[in-house]
Amino acid sequence: MSVGDEGLQREQVPGAFDVGARAYDRLVGANPGYHDHLRISAHRLRLPDGGRGLRLLDAGCGTGASTAALLEAAPHAEIVAVDASAGMLAEARAKQWPETVQFVHSPIEAIADAGVHGPFDGILAAYLLRNLVDPDAELRTFRELLRPGATLAVHEYSVRDSRAAKAIWNAVCWVIIIPAGWRQTHDSTLYRHLWRSVNAFDGAKDFQRRLVAAGFTGVHSETMPGWQRDIVHTFLADAPR
Numbered sequence: 001m002s003v004g005d006e007g008l009q010r011e012q013v014p015g016a017f018d019v020g021a022r023a024y025d026r027l028v029g030a031n032p033g034y035h036d037h038l039r040i041s042a043h044r045l046r047l048p049d050g051g052r053g054l055r056l057l058d059a060g061c062g063t064g065a066s067t068a069a070l071l072e073a074a075p076h077a078e079i080v081a082v083d084a085s086a087g088m089l090a091e092a093r094a095k096q097w098p099e100t101v102q103f104v105h106s107p108i109e110a111i112a113d114a115g116v117h118g119p120f121d122g123i124l125a126a127y128l129l130r131n132l133v134d135p136d137a138e139l140r141t142f143r144e145l146l147r148p149g150a151t152l153a154v155h156e157y158s159v160r161d162s163r164a165a166k167a168i169w170n171a172v173c174w175v176i177i178i179p180a181g182w183r184q185t186h187d188s189t190l191y192r193h194l195w196r197s198v199n200a201f202d203g204a205k206d207f208q209r210r211l212v213a214a215g216f217t218g219v220h221s222e223t224m225p226g227w228q229r230d231i232v233h234t235f236l237a238d239a240p241r
Helices: 010-029 034-043 065-073 086-093 135-145 163-185 189-200 204-213
Strands: 055-059 078-083 101-105 120-126 146-157 217-223 232-238
Touching (some): 010 034, 010 086, 010 163, 034 065, 034 120, 055 065, 065 078, 065 101, 078 086, 146 204, 163 189, 204 217
Parallel strands (some): 055 078, 055 120, 078 101, 120 146
Antiparallel strands (some): 146 232
């Protein structure tokens, strides 16, 4: 696909991640706080006893950064990590993992067809929901996949509630992220999609209302420290008991 301003269709997102997969870890590694913030969201799941006896879903695992964050928060848990991009998943699988981590290639909407079934004791969905065709349907599916009382943590950009956050996000995209992506891959499609999709995504309050409408309880959000304050958030929501 060209790098024009028409933007990616949601169905084209996995293919764009395939193109950017080999450079992805280098690019996010240059983002101060990227891995720390994923670890913060994973720890906000508050999984007891190092995750012993628990089964967790990493929805949209990419190259495994969110999987590593979950593994740190719950080193004794079974982790099922799913992604729709074969290229990103190949990068993840090439890393060293304990036997308790399983990677599955599937669109998150079709994981049942790939043999992934609940219940789960926690779900981490990092940078996923704004890329889905029907996020509301997927949130309802996440609720059904969780054990009663278990928590969904959505780690996501949300800038629409803050003028300052939106200004910082746009500046960082056009000064750093999009040019760096182009230098690494000679294709800025994915990084323009990132810029555009974050600007179009729900504000934090609207996304919390979306979670409530999907049937979750205890819905709230916490932001990140550093430059991504009010830019990246952990949205936490519990499956009804």
